[in-house]
Amino acid sequence: MADAIQKKLKAELEKYSQLQKDVSKSMSSRQKLETQLTENNIVKEELDLLDSSNTIYKLIGPVLVKQDLDEAKATVGKRLEYITGELQRYETLLKDMEKKSEQHREVLTSLQQDFQKAQGLAKGK
Amino acid sequence: MAVNLTDLSLPQLEGLKTQLDQEIEFLTSSISQLKVAQSKFVEAKDSLNVLNQNNKGKEILVPLTSSMYVPGTLNDVDHVLVDVGTGYYVEKNVEDSKAFFKRKIDFLTKQIEKIQPPLQEKHAMKQAVIEVMSLKIQQLQQSQQASQMAGTTKA
Numbered sequence: 001m002a003d004a005i006q007k008k009l010k011a012e013l014e015k016y017s018q019l020q021k022d023v024s025k026s027m028s029s030r031q032k033l034e035t036q037l038t039e040n041n042i043v044k045e046e047l048d049l050l051d052s053s054n055t056i057y058k059l060i061g062p063v064l065v066k067q068d069l070d071e072a073k074a075t076v077g078k079r080l081e082y083i084t085g086e087l088q089r090y091e092t093l094l095k096d097m098e099k100k101s102e103q104h105r106e107v108l109t110s111l112q113q114d115f116q117k118a119q120g121l122a123k124g125k
Numbered sequence: 126m127a128v129n130l131t132d133l134s135l136p137q138l139e140g141l142k143t144q145l146d147q148e149i150e151f152l153t154s155s156i157s158q159l160k161v162a163q164s165k166f167v168e169a170k171d172s173l174n175v176l177n178q179n180n181k182g183k184e185i186l187v188p189l190t191s192s193m194y195v196p197g198t199l200n201d202v203d204h205v206l207v208d209v210g211t212g213y214y215v216e217k218n219v220e221d222s223k224a225f226f227k228r229k230i231d232f233l234t235k236q237i238e239k240i241q242p243p244l245q246e247k248h249a250m251k252q253a254v255i256e257v258m259s260l261k262i263q264q265l266q267q268s269q270q271a272s273q274m275a276g277t278t279k280a
Contacts, residue, residue, distance in 0.1 A: 039210055046209040046225070054221075059212040072213060079211075 002118040009111045016104040023097050030090040037083045044076050130257045135265075138258045145251040152244040156237055163233040170226035176202045176219050 047069070050056070056072050057064040133141070181202045186194035205222050206214050217225065 043210045043213055046215070047213070050215060055216040057206070057214040057216070059214060064206075064214055067213075076211070076213075 002115060002122050005111060005115045005118050009108070009115055012104065012108055012111055016101065016108060019097060019101050019104060023094065023101065026090055026094055026097065030087065030094065033083055033087050033090065037080070037087065040076055040080050040083065044073075044080065047073050047076060130253060131260075133257075135258065135261055138254055138261070142251060142254050142258070145247055145254065149244065149247050149251065152240055152247065156240055156244070159233050159237050159240075163230055163237075166226050166229045166233070170223055170230070173205065173219055173223055173226070176205065178202060 047056075050069055052069065054069065056067045056069055058067045058072065059065075130138070176199075180199055183199050185197055185199050187197045188194050203218050204216055205219065207217050207222050207225055209215050209225075
């Protein structure tokens with residue numbers, strides 16, 4: 001009886017720690033996205049201050065390539081859109097995982113109690 | 126967060142102190158990173174002062190590497206190329222570039238000012254935790270001594 005529960009407990013614990021790993025992975029991805037968001041926002045602000053008298057270059061590899069102001073604005077805008085979308089996706093993903101780990105925790109505590117009970121019974125015999 | 130520090134046990138206090146230490150370290154390193162970035166902008170802004178009409182056409186030494194220079198003439202004193210981030214470079218005139226650097230410096234100053242209050246708060250909290258900890262340790266030692274005394278008198 002106790003052995004069976006212990007096996008279950010072990011499996012559940014493994015699942016839980018795997019979930020925890022996924023959570024921290026998603027957290028760091030989200031953090032990276034947030035950094036990119038701030039960076040791109042700063043660039044957007046700068047580009048908004050420019051007019052047609054300014055020439056814009058984009059660094060591609062080691063080469064500076066001349067680019068249109070509107071084109072650059074569009075690129076940064078698209079990037080911002082993409083990043084906010086990704087951020088929202090991670091937000092829901094993290095919420096989901098939070099819920100799941102909550103459930104796992106509950107299962108774990110009840111399993112632990114069962115295990116202790118079963119151990120007590122075994123000793124009682 | 127109205128937890129009374131005196132209600133916590135020594136290990137709990139120890140844990141709290143480590144946590145505060147980590148937070149303080151993080152904030153301090155953030156501030157120093159911001160300061161490094163800021164000083165780079167200040168330096169860049171200062172070096173723009175060299176680009177004026179008086180210096181036009183003068184000969185300069187252009188660094189090809191950190192140890193090799195080639196002679197050149199300062200031809201254009203009105204325009205510079207500024208890195209605005211994420212791979213974009215913008216050609217600006219000197220005045221606009223100065224304004225750009227001023228914006229960056231002001232932005233960083235604001236960020237540093239934002240971090241300072243929480244850092245001080247954490248420092249104060251850590252101080253309080255340390256005080257409570259030493260108080261607890263003293264109490265513990267006293268009670269130990271008292272119980273030892275009681276033990277010897279009984280024996």
